[in-house]
Amino acid sequence: MANLPENATLRRSLALGPAVLIVGAFMLVPVAIMGVYSFLEAKSFGGVTWSFSGDAYVQLFYERLLDDSLRLSSGYLIIIARSFFLALVATVSCLIVGFPVAWFIARRPLGQRNMWILLITIPFWTNQLVRTFAWIIILGRNGVIEAPFRWAGLLGEGETLGLMYSDFAIAVGLTYTFIPLMVLPIYASLEKLDFSLVEAGADLYSSRWETFSRIVIPLSKPGIVAGCLLVFIPSLGAFIQPDLLGGGKKLMLGTLVQFQFSTARNWPFGSAIAMILLAFVIAFLMLYARAARGAKAMEMRR
Amino acid sequence: MPRTPEAATVTPLHSDMPSRPGTGAAPAIVLEDVRKTYGRGASAVQALRGISFEIRDNEFFTLLGPSGCGKTTLLRALAGFEHATGGTIRLFGQNIMDVSAHRRPVNTVFQHYALFPHMTVAENVAYGLRRLRRPADEIAAAVAETLRLVKMETFADRRPTQLSGGQQQRVALARALAPHPKVLLLDEPLSALDLKLRQAMRQELKQIQAKTGITFIFVTHDQDEALSMSDRIAVMSDGLVQQVGTPTEIYERPANRFVAGFVGDANFIKAAIMSRANTEVTCKTIGGLELRADGKKARAGQRDVTLFLRPEKVRLGAPGQGSVDGVVATLQYLGNACLMEVDIGEATPLLVSERIADVDQPRRAAGDRVGVKLDPRSLQVLEE
Ligand SMILES: Nc1ncnc2c1ncn2[C@@H]1O[C@H](COP(=O)(O)OP(=O)(O)OP(=O)(O)O)[C@@H](O)[C@H]1O
Ligand SMILES: [Mg+2]
Numbered sequence: 001m002a003n004l005p006e007n008a009t010l011r012r013s014l015a016l017g018p019a020v021l022i023v024g025a026f027m028l029v030p031v032a033i034m035g036v037y038s039f040l041e042a043k044s045f046g047g048v049t050w051s052f053s054g055d056a057y058v059q060l061f062y063e064r065l066l067d068d069s070l071r072l073s074s075g076y077l078i079i080i081a082r083s084f085f086l087a088l089v090a091t092v093s094c095l096i097v098g099f100p101v102a103w104f105i106a107r108r109p110l111g112q113r114n115m116w117i118l119l120i121t122i123p124f125w126t127n128q129l130v131r132t133f134a135w136i137i138i139l140g141r142n143g144v145i146e147a148p149f150r151w152a153g154l155l156g157e158g159e160t161l162g163l164m165y166s167d168f169a170i171a172v173g174l175t176y177t178f179i180p181l182m183v184l185p186i187y188a189s190l191e192k193l194d195f196s197l198v199e200a201g202a203d204l205y206s207s208r209w210e211t212f213s214r215i216v217i218p219l220s221k222p223g224i225v226a227g228c229l230l231v232f233i234p235s236l237g238a239f240i241q242p243d244l245l246g247g248g249k250k251l252m253l254g255t256l257v258q259f260q261f262s263t264a265r266n267w268p269f270g271s272a273i274a275m276i277l278l279a280f281v282i283a284f285l286m287l288y289a290r291a292a293r294g295a296k297a298m299e300m301r302r
Numbered sequence: 303m304p305r306t307p308e309a310a311t312v313t314p315l316h317s318d319m320p321s322r323p324g325t326g327a328a329p330a331i332v333l334e335d336v337r338k339t340y341g342r343g344a345s346a347v348q349a350l351r352g353i354s355f356e357i358r359d360n361e362f363f364t365l366l367g368p369s370g371c372g373k374t375t376l377l378r379a380l381a382g383f384e385h386a387t388g389g390t391i392r393l394f395g396q397n398i399m400d401v402s403a404h405r406r407p408v409n410t411v412f413q414h415y416a417l418f419p420h421m422t423v424a425e426n427v428a429y430g431l432r433r434l435r436r437p438a439d440e441i442a443a444a445v446a447e448t449l450r451l452v453k454m455e456t457f458a459d460r461r462p463t464q465l466s467g468g469q470q471q472r473v474a475l476a477r478a479l480a481p482h483p484k485v486l487l488l489d490e491p492l493s494a495l496d497l498k499l500r501q502a503m504r505q506e507l508k509q510i511q512a513k514t515g516i517t518f519i520f521v522t523h524d525q526d527e528a529l530s531m532s533d534r535i536a537v538m539s540d541g542l543v544q545q546v547g548t549p550t551e552i553y554e555r556p557a558n559r560f561v562a563g564f565v566g567d568a569n570f571i572k573a574a575i576m577s578r579a580n581t582e583v584t585c586k587t588i589g590g591l592e593l594r595a596d597g598k599k600a601r602a603g604q605r606d607v608t609l610f611l612r613p614e615k616v617r618l619g620a621p622g623q624g625s626v627d628g629v630v631a632t633l634q635y636l637g638n639a640c641l642m643e644v645d646i647g648e649a650t651p652l653l654v655s656e657r658i659a660d661v662d663q664p665r666r667a668a669g670d671r672v673g674v675k676l677d678p679r680s681l682q683v684l685e686e
Contacts, residue, residue, distance in 0.1 A: 199381075200410070201404075204429050206433045211404075219420060
């Protein structure tokens with residue numbers, strides 16, 4: 001009897017073993033390699049030379065002049081700022097579009113809901129690249145949107161609405177790509193919401209808006225927060241959308257990383273940017289965890 | 303934006319002189335041919351098929367009926383959650399068919415309470431008053447008073463999840479009472495409680511209704527609940543109202559066979575009417591028995607009428623002492639009463655319930671011969 005806890009601990013560690021192994025081998029080790037690479041020197045044609053250097057990080061904020069002195073440079077900071085801005089725009093628009101969709105599905109009869117969820121996830125079955133290309137056909141010159149304008153004579157030869165290759169196009173692409181990640185968690189929390197609470201709200205003199213803001217939103221908050229994280233984080237590191245829809249002119253952090261590993265062949269710099277991205281993501285998750293814990297603690301105190 | 307002018311007139315929670323039921327001028331609610339059809343075409347369900355009756359001000363009114371008869375649907379139509387597909391509903395004279403739920407001065411106690419889990423008990427109770435934009439001090443006073451009324455004042459800061467079912471029930475009641483609605487709707491509020499608690503709550507609900515003077519509309523499928531609490535009862539079945547009346551009327555003078563059978567145990571005897579003198583008729587049963595019964599509307603010569611008799615209205619005596627002799631076929635001892643089936647030569651044996659009040663009362667046993675006394679006043683001809 002006395003050695004049962006010990007036994008249990010042992011058994012639990014054995015049971016957890018495979019999971020730990022997989023997380024270790026496929027998550028931690030690559031991140032560690034990346035971390036190490038970010039402090040090495042670049043070889044001219046890719047790869048690294050094994051000598052310590054903080055250059056990659058310096059490069060992010062400073063530009064090295066010919067006389068080897070450093071000057072503050074905003075080039076990469078602008079890219080970071082744009083990444084945040086576009087990720088935020090994508091998150092907000094996913095929320096605005098995704099919440100009503102999730103509500104709609106949650107209010108369907110039980111038997112129909114799975115069908116709607118399936119429809120939401122179908123786009124995931126095709127290649128992201130192809131789906132993003134489709135937006136070029138929609139937004140681009142002589143595309144689906146411009147064609148009627150041209151036909152009506154509102155757009156002349158050589159004129160364009162300029163929808164493509166803009167921050168707008170990237171935001172549309174990100175929203176489109178990540179919206180299922182917003183819909184699914186919100187749906188999961190709305191589905192659990194007892195609809196008689198909404199009726200109780202109306203019964204107690206709340207307008208639609210008051211019912212929504214005072215009952216529906218607070219009770220679906222976990223889903224909303226999860227959805228926002230699930231959209232914001234991959235948007236921050238996205239590279240297909242800025243590449244295809246931003247035309248390579250409007251860089252985001254993801255594009256930059258990809259560029260460093262492919263064309264520029266500066267592995268340490270690419271690794272450094274990836275580490276910065278990771279740092280942001282971890283910071284966000286910690287903020288989230290703290291907020292969640294705060295809310296829990298408040299619940300307990302009451 | 304004007305917010306529910308009706309509900310804005312504040313009435314004190316405890317009026318000094320609660321008016322007696324039914325003395326109010328305008329009826330609280332008038333239903334005229336209210337209909338509700340769910341769905342369309344082949345799958346359409348007619349949940350309400352033309353409901354008309356009145357509910358008086360300050361009345362404890364009960365909707366009683368079997369599962370699926372449309373009680374909840376009617377209550378939801380009153381609350382505004384469901385749009386009636388026909389007819390009119392008047393609340394103190396005003397047609398409320400097109401008034402949305404949040405503007406009706408009517409509050410609901412939900413069957414599964416539907417308390418807001420992210421708010422404390424006090425916040426739950428204050429919710430309606432806050433939406434009505436009442437001043438903060440008035441809200442605080444009303445919350446405290448209502449919580450005291452339901453004996454939950456010490457739980458103000460708890461969360462609904464930290465309460466027992468019975469306590470949640472009380473909070474749900476307080477939340478619905480706090481805005482002092484004109485009408486309170488309760489959908490089987492006691493069904494989730496255990497028997498003892500349920501019985502205690504009956505009395506308490508009744509007292510709260512009397513104290514607050516609010517019209518209560520109470521839904522139940524439990525006839526004991528309905529009989530013990532109500533000023534008046536509407537018995538429903540299959541989307542229709544079968545009878546509206548006081549508990550005594552419903553129990554003693556059921557309008558038809560459905561009501562008679564649903565509200566308590568009943569004997570039904572098929573008979574033909576031979577003659578009639580005043581309200582008393584003489585009939586002949588299929589088994590050849592000649593009985594006198596009460597039948598205002600019965601006509602002489604009517605065949606195939608149904609006589610109705612409550613089991614406890616039958617008296618047993620020595621053989622030869624009653625209207626007919628019978629043999630005790632089966633017997634159930636219930637402690638305070640004895641439930642018997644007595645064979646009197648009819649198609650079905652007569653259900654008899656005999657109270658055990660005296661020590662030296664004869665103990666019955668299966669096979670005993672007994673004399674069955676049938677009082678003409680408690681044997682009724684049912685109107686079809
Ligand atoms: N949303 C709905 N859609 C379709 N049919 C419904 C709906 N709600 C109720 N019904 C049907 O309407 C009829 C009346 O239902 P209602 O819920 O009013 O019964 P009830 O008297 O409250 O029964 P219970 O005692 O079981 O609660 C039933 O036949 C039910 O199946
Ligand atoms: Mg019901």
